[in-house]
Amino acid sequence: MQSHLISFPASLRALWLRLRAAIDPGRANRDFSAELQSHLDMHIEDNVRSGMTLKEARRQALIQLGGFEQTQQAWRERNTLPMLETLCKDIQFGLRTMARNPAFTAVAILTLAIGIGVTATVFSWIDTVLLRPLGGVTDPQHLLTLEAVTANGAYIPNSYPDYRDFRDNLKLLDGIAVTHPAIFSIGKDDHAERAWGELVSGNYFAVLGVSPQLGRVFSPQEYSDKPGAFPIAVISDRYWRSHYNANPEIVGKTIRVNQHELTVVGIAPPAFHGSIPAEAFDLWVPYMEQPTLNGVDEWMLRDRGDRNMLGIARLRAGVTMQQAQAELAALAARMAIADADMDQGMSAILLPLWKSPHGPQGLLAGPLRILMGVCILVLLVVCANVANLLLARATVREKEFSTRLALGAGRGRLTRQVLTETLLLTASGAALGIAITPWMSRALQALMPPGQLSLSLDTPINLHVLAFAAGIGLLTTIAAGVFPAMQAGRTDLNTRLNEGGRSGLAGRGRHRLRSALVASEVALALVALVCAGLFAQGFAETSRIDPGFDPNHVLLSQFSLATNGYSLEQRKLFSRRLKAKLESVSGVTNVAYADGVPLGFEPSWWEDLQIDGYVPASGENMKTFRNVVSPGYLGLMHIPLLDGRDFNEQDDENSQPVMIVNQTFVQRFLGGGSVIGRRVHGWGQWFRIVGVAKDSKYHYPNESPVPYFYVPFRQIYRADMNLAFYVRTKLEPMTVLAALRSAVHEIDPSVTVFNPIPLKDYIGASLYPQKLAATLLTILGGLAVLLAAVGLYSVMAYAVAQRTQEIGVRMALGARPRDVLNLVVGQGLTLTGWGLAAGAVLAFGVARSVAAIEFTDSAMGSGAKLMGSPASNPAIYAGAALLLCAVGALAAYLPARRAASIDPMRALRTE
């Protein structure tokens, strides 16, 4: 019946009016009192008229009304939203309380802001790098990474022929596309600009489900495997706006890319940045343009060994990843047999996008995971701190609570009040924390290695991060507020009132709780410190590792001559001429060039070898890492030749192919005896070993020795290889940059020197994940110690203040200041001791699990450990414990000194 009376808008209108009244209930309340009063007056008058005495008339009227107060209460409940009203009152009251204790409020809010801000920052990175699916694509959750797997289990990129087999044979996938991230130079000759882009299979946009905002993407006719047939490009929204002023007429026009004309067919939507999370690409060109744009020979597109394509697959609706994986594995197994010369023992695997070992994810996944852990640690310390502060304050407010309880306030009501106050604190802290998040995010970005990746990490605060921060804030509220709230609810009325607020003696339970909180803070700080110490040590150890070459005084610069339309022969000639020019520059001692740079970010390449006189075990991985180097490379790098000779200019295109191998290569494949003159087969031809080089580090500073070999630049260099140019000087490496630039300009004014960087800085990138972990952990560890110190100090200071009277009595009875000092500091140290004991156990466990975390970079992912040393370094534990003891002692000493200086008489008179 009732429900028929209310139409929906009417009930909404009622809700709105109640909400409004809840915020300002005053006037309506006065109005209703008057109405009720007039009601009573009329009733009384009627009653008197019917012959009652005035007293009886009033009594009857009140009875019939059901009580003045009760009626008013029932009306008020209908007029407002009672829940909301009390909440408003709680908030108003909480704000007043906060304003009355500015020091407490400031410390609590700042502490919370730090904890929440740091956590939100790290989460926003995790969100950008690992969690957020690609922007601007359809159903990103159905996209998967497709990786080839080597016989020894490493994930590696795919080759174009692999892609064709996958594309043509897999039925459970809704398409598979491949991409090859590349640098392009766009524009004319000497004012060409560099841009990051992707060389992609024709179906790339179709598989990702990207629709252009203007023009078109690649059409099905352009999906073909015909080299050079489609000189077209799609450009990013960002590039379109920054370089073409968002002019729609660019569609259909040609732009000059790597000295070739490409027609812009469309503009990608603003949200689309390419197919690697957190990286921003500006240009997409069909991979089949490789021969035109980069001078890559057409046969290389058909070379299964040329693995430079990242695969992205779209799962067909209704198919599980396991089913697709099974189909892929079966196909890969067939391919491994059919193409045994190249793919023996290989397999393939589908991974969620964020597990891709390439790009930022592979690099940052490990450090970010650790960071998140540490953030949670810091957040726990923050919670313990705020809980402590609240507890201390709850004690001060005991009288207030007791009085309110005595006046009839419900315990639930008091509990809610305390929780509301905590919520206010955390909300303010969270707001402040979020406000500093972008700033901290930029600081984190500054720690990124220079120039290696084109990251689009201008992480704006998004809903994920906000929701996360809000969740963290809520959890903090509960964690930090629940103890004080419980205490408020438990306040024992009789004891409190009888003691007249002399609470220092009574709250034993509370005292224990606070002690536990302080001890746990110390424990958490110890964990943070120990981890920071271990990482810093690991970083220091790794940096001290001798890489086996000398990176000092070497200037490294990389050329992308292909983008200038150089043919292979022209590139080789350019390198030789540049080398000759530079060798005559004063101060330059060596000049060399090579394909790869050791300990860098670039992938390292290998060749499948057969070794004369070595019979591989069944399934043995004969893919061996290599570098293609010019004569003089080993000398420049100070890598000693142990036997034989270096390459020279006679090792050219027409002479017998030669090779230099490293010590581990010799030990593993060649046994004893002289190895000079032995034969090794690769690239379809036989090489003769002419030298043995000392082992050095190639991928990670702490890698174990790997077989490695060098081949001469003139004999093996191919169009798809890099060109890294090395100049060793007597002085600072950057001093020869001017000479390098002018030498390059003399040879060809249109070639620019890209990324000149001291080799020492460049290889620092290989330490990046460790550096990141060590730096941030040191910062966060310091923060944890600082917070623990604040917590310890505030609790000790508070405890002393509570015991003023007791200490006064002790001193009146003859205790000397020193005794008081000992007493208080002793208690502080006892708490610290308990915390340290618990923390040591915890830290050991945490360190052991963290030590297992690996990272990988875009080089072949032989998992490198983030933490260099085993988790149990007694010196680090002892050092951290000592530091915390000192902090604990100081935190206790300051209030103790104050206590010792108390005038006994004044202390006794307090209260």
Next chain:
Amino acid sequence: MGDKPDVWQGTLALMVLKTLETMGPQHGYGIARRIEQTSGNLLSLNYGTLYPALLKLEQEGAISSEWGMSENNRKAKFYKLTRSGRKQLERAARDWEQATAIVGRFLSPAEEA
């Protein structure tokens, strides 16, 4: 007074609306008295319960209120039916009659059978 039934749950709003329709603008006390009279003093009405009900109807826009002078010159708040209140009354009355008719059929089944 004790053995009189309380106003049935949910019918108070209907009674208020009908009262206002019959009597025109009326103050709370007057409405309470009128409901009691109309029931032939068979219903027990706690006058106080009327006010939350009036407030609810006013929040929903079925009635509006205004301060005015009572018959014996007292300041009192007068309630009157709004247009939407009139519609609400028609609908509620129809529903009520239908409901009582249905219940009535259950209680006197002999005629149909």
